[in-house]
Amino acid sequence: MADFKVVVSDPDTGNTYQFEVDGQDANRFLGRDIGDEVDGAPVGLDGFTLELTGGSDKAGRPMRENVAGANLKELLLEGGVGYKPNRDGERKRVTVRGRQVSEDTAQVNAKVVEGDGDVAAALGDGDDEAESDDE
Numbered sequence: 626m627a628d629f630k631v632v633v634s635d636p637d638t639g640n641t642y643q644f645e646v647d648g649q650d651a652n653r654f655l656g657r658d659i660g661d662e663v664d665g666a667p668v669g670l671d672g673f674t675l676e677l678t679g680g681s682d683k684a685g686r687p688m689r690e691n692v693a694g695a696n697l698k699e700l701l702l703e704g705g706v707g708y709k710p711n712r713d714g715e716r717k718r719v720t721v722r723g724r725q726v727s728e729d730t731a732q733v734n735a736k737v738v739e740g741d742g743d744v745a746a747a748l749g750d751g752d753d754e755a756e757s758d759d760e
């Protein structure tokens with residue numbers, strides 16, 4: 626049974642929200658690729674659509690969009706996801722994970738692309754501050 630962390634970014638406000646998903650909710654993400662759109666219901670965002678933007682596996686290896694499947698692959702990188710060179714022209718062989726979410730995935734990154742209203746309001750965040758001001 627899969628279980629991992631989903632980090633949801635709200636591009637309108639710049640806030641991020643972390644959720645632990647397991648069981649049936651985690652299974653909704655399995656087999657999806659980076660760039661796919663999924664329903665936000667598994668993380669408590671009913672009525673919102675999420676776009677998968679990346680992630681990492683249990684060893685911390687990043688998922689790369691240009692590697693097919695969910696397998697590990699060694700790439701000679703000049704920069705980008707998984708490697709930041711220190712000098713011009715520097716390259717390094719780095720092990721990365723493919724773009725597909727699998728059982729080995731530890732974290733999935735996503736952003737809100739469509740939805741009704743405010744993400745914080747849908748999660749119930751921010752209401753506590755408004756109520757304490759009224760008292």
